[in-house]
Amino acid sequence: MKWFEKYLALILIILPQWMLGQADFYAKTNKTEIALNERLRVDFVLNRNEEQFTPPSFNDFYVVMGPSVSQSYMWVNGKSEFKKTYTYILQPKRKGLLDIEPARALIDGKTYETEALKINVTEEAESPVMKGNGTANPPPDIPASKNIFFTAELSRSKVYIGEPLSVTFKLYIKNDVRAGNLNFVKNPEFEGFWSERLNDDIEGPAEQTVDGVLYRVYTVSRVLLIPQKSGTLKIKPMKLELTEITYEERVFGFFKEWVEVPRQVSLTSGAKMVRVEALPEEDKTSDFTGAVGNYQLDVVLENDSVKAGETTALRLKISGKGNLGMFDINDIRLPADLEVFEPEENRKIKATPSGYTGSIEKIYTIIPQKSGKYIIPAVKFTYFDPQKKRYVTLKSQEKILQVYGENVSGNANVRIQTPQASTSMSLATRPRWQSVDKEDFFNSKWFWRLNYAALFILILLIITKFIRNKILQNPGLVAQRKNRSRINSLFSEARSNTGNKDRFYGTLEKILLLYFQNKLKLKPVELTRNHIERELKTSGVSSEIIQELSGFWEKIQSVRYAPVSADDMDADLEKLQEILKHLDKTLKG
Amino acid sequence: MKRKYFALFFLCFVGVWGQRQKADSLFRLANEFFHREAYAEAERLYAEIPKTGYHAPELYYNAGRVAYRQNRLLDAVYYYEKALRLDPSYKPAGKSLDVVRRGLQASREALPEIFYKKWWKKFVRMYRSDVWTYTSFLFLLAALISLAVFLHARKVTYKKTAFYLFPFFVLLWLFFLFSAYSAYRLEHRNYAVAMKKEARLYDEPSLNSGAQEKLFPGEKIEILREEDFWAQIRLSDGKIGWTPKENYRKL
Structure with a gap:
């Protein structure tokens, strides 16, 4: 089916090439000089949809966030403008002049590169620099605030292989603090466990007092875990970011006012250890298949x-x-x-x-x-x-x-x-053998041969129809064909009557009359020997044949009163056929 | 001369038949070993069978059971996948694969497919491409016959019926031909199972390029392109990248 793909590819390739102009691909950053504990935003912008985007390796940076992709499509003064942006938030690993290598994108089969960027990383700043709107720009792991904390709670920490336990991720927020913009940075990892999440959405809040302080408690995630191997297994923490909003008293001249102070915080649930014990080997029976629990x-x-x-x-x-x-x-x-x-x-x-x-x-x-x-x-x-x-x-x-x-x-x-005595392990017992190197029928030699055969038959059908139509449109031809077939049937009738001379010669006469009626287009009245001979002469039939014909005619008349052998009859039949063949050549239509 | 040909023909026949018989007896013997818990021996015999030129979904299913009994989960996944490749609707293998996958933590959220594509795939997978192809030829034949009747029949009622039947058969023919094509494409995709613990997905065929994604052991991947040491693969969530060829085993 290569042709099919080729055509499709051709159409798909031609269209966008012709519709769009030159591709453009560049990188930009919000700063070229940052402190070690600051973050950097890098955008890679394309004006065309790419087939493949390869970001740089960011060897000297931690990728804090990203890539996040945004697309926009605009019509400006009748021109379309497309923009696609890959955004990364980076944090430098060390001081000095660091490189961000070029990113690559494959657009319409061509590879485009952005230029490399240089970032100057300076000494760690004392504290996160406050921006105009008061939002902090924190390093990735700022210590959790006392107002909000995030925990992972295990239902038990010592289990057997296959024994279920659950872990609950809870977010505690102090009653007088607001939080928003919750953002999951990293999902927890449960290596060595079979895990299933039990809740779809964040549940809560419930109220709970911790050390005399009232907290609102949200259950972020509850996960059922079933350990699959023994040893001390580690549940890697869940990480999230949110904006914490506290209220501070500020004095403006004579007034005291409560002002909202937002702060970006990053929270981690902390890693948890689970000790998983192997099932005891003693007393383990052979029919044990791994069921743990109470059944x-x-x-x-x-x-x-x-x-x-x-x-x-x-x-x-x-x-x-x-x-x-x-x-x-x-x-x-x-x-x-x-x-x-x-x-x-x-x-x-x-x-x-x-x-x-x-x-x-x-x-x-x-x-x-x-x-x-x-x-x-x-x-x-x-x-x-x-x-x-x-x-x-x-x-x-x-x-x-x-x-x-x-x-x-x-x-x-x-x-x-009947299955042969069901075995305890339910092995398959009746294989459906098939050849290892079985060739598909589709796209095989015979597949194409059959297709061509079908095409051939189709053409044949149409051609035969065409020919038939031609014939049917000509009434003379149709009548002639009809006569021909009647004469043929009369001939075979005569052949089967060679024993009965009266009937035999009667049939031959009928053949002759029918033949001339049609060939010379005579009316029934004109069907006399003299008239026929005259007509034949005028249409240019050689006199030899006319003579032969009249001889034959006479024989038919006289034979009724004379004895004739069967061999003679056969000879006469052949002779008549011979004469008609000759006549056919000269008399057309 | 004739005798010689007959003998040759007979030999060929016996040869084919004999291979199948051999596969059958090996299979039964291997099952017997399995029941006696001689797993290594059973596995050796199962591996021997494809060399006879025959294999079966049941064969790979049993091989998977052997691997599973010996606690070699990755091999079990590989064999079950292989059984499913021969017969996608083979239930025992599907169920067993589920059980093993649960133990392997090899879960990746599959790229959600558009519903009609999903339905179409499910529909096409019901039969092998051969079955679809044969059916399409059946309707091609029916279409040709109805065309012949329409063109050449004398009776008007025949002509009329054929006139209505012809486009119907043509549509069915095209439908089954397309089904055959889709099934053929699906069957000819190259799949593999990730067999290494620390396998990663690289952006480019080079260990120095970025490697963000981890391959779960036992994960089913699609191979798009193979080079000397590297292969371009696609994960079930649609991510495309490169990985060394030693990280997977082809189905």
Whole structure:
């Protein structure tokens, strides 16, 4: 399908080239000289949408924020103006004259570069420089203020592998302080854990007193964690920035006034350690598949007495709380004589701060083929109970399935569908083999051949239609074709009548009359021997043929009274065909 | 002479049939080893099977189970993905892959696709491109027949029916042809699984270029271009970058 892509690419490439002018790409900063603890804003501006943007490596800077991308599109005096900006906020790593290397952008297949920028970094400023509007320009990790603090709280710090715990990120804000412009700088990382966030939005506030001071408490994020490996695991902190607004008393002449003082603060939740213990190896049974928590096992046979060929179902249900859904459930080993379908799984699981709760149900549909008593063996399920610190094995009761009625004929097809005695680990047993280097039919040799064949047939159909139309438009041709086919059928009639001379020569006469009626366009009255011969002479038929024809004519007349052999008749038939062929050549139309 | 050809033909037939038989018996033997918990032996046999010229989604699924039993989660992910590549709707592999992925923390928020694209992909994935192609030819044939009837039939009722059927068949033909094309494109995408712990995504094929993104072990990536040591890849969230070829294993 290369042609298809090529055309599309061609259209797509031509359009923007022709619509837009020259590409422009440059870098700019808000300052060229900064203090070590100050921040720098760098913009990379494009006037065209790029295919690929490669920022410089910023070796001498920390990237505090970015890239943030903004786009604008404007029509000015009938001209369009497009602007796309990549913005980075940087903090220098060291003093001195630092380079910001060129950024690169791929526009319409061409690479554009900005020029390198030089930034002079001076001695650390004493305190963040206050700007006109009073907003501070703080270094990335200013110490958390006493008015606001941010914590990560673990529900427990010592767990087993697979034992659920949760971490809650809480933001404490002093009651008389306002906060706004909340901005998540870094999400927490839970390496070694399976994690699921429990809340979509920030919850709260709730009121809480800490050391005698009233705080509003917001729950920023609550995450359910399930450890996957043992050891001391670290939860990397969450970072956020916000604007803290306090009120200060100011004196203006005679008046005292409360003034809002905004301040940008950066908060981190602090790293947390979780000690994860491995599950004890002793008493670990082979059927343990990793379930940790507290579970119940229910095995229900829907109908314990069924007719052969009818369905029943076995339900294996595990419900409880813990790492539900994160372990395998062993299959039941059912008697081989029962036809069992692949189990259907039904999950009803909810995430809560103390783990996954709900149930998993496996439903086996059974169609017994033969009557008899079948024992459905007891099902074992082992889990680790972290509270009791030991393995618990649940065992269901053995069940008996009574099958009555006539056996369903064990035809071969049905047997194949029967899984070979379900194994405990549910391995696949019936591979659908396919060739490793199987070639696709699409775009193959035969695919194209068939397409060409279809095209050929299409053309053929149209051409034949065209030819037929030509023929149908000419009435003379149609009549001629009709006559020709009638004469042909008369010939074959004569051929089958070689035993009966009367009928045979009668047919030959009919052929001759029909032939001349059509060829010479004669009326029925004019169909006499003399008239025909005269007409033939005027249309320039050689006298030899006319003589032959009259001889033939006479024979037809006289033969009724003379004996004729079958061989003679054959010879006459051929002779007539010969004469007509000659006539065809001279008489056209 | 004829006999010789027949023998040759017979040999070829037996050869093909024999390979398949061999794959089958190896497969059964490997399953037996698995049940006896001889995992290394089972795995060796599973790996042997594709050399017979045959493979199956079930084969890779079982190989994945072996790896999982031995606690080699990355290999398990690789095998399950491979099984799913042969049959995208193969449920056991899909479920097992979910379970392993949960343990690997290999979660990246996939780029949300426009709904109709998602639906189309899901629809096209229901069958292999071959099935779509055969169906399209079926309708091409039907279109040609209805055209022939329309052009050459004498009876007016036949002509009329054919006249209405023809565009219908042509539309269906084009539809299935396009489905075949999409399926073919999807099947021919190169995918791989990230197999290294500390793999990173670089902006350029050079270790000195910026490396902002981390590749999760077990993550499925799409390979766009391969060079000697580097490959350009696309992550599930749409980010494009370079990584050394040793960081992944191709599906």
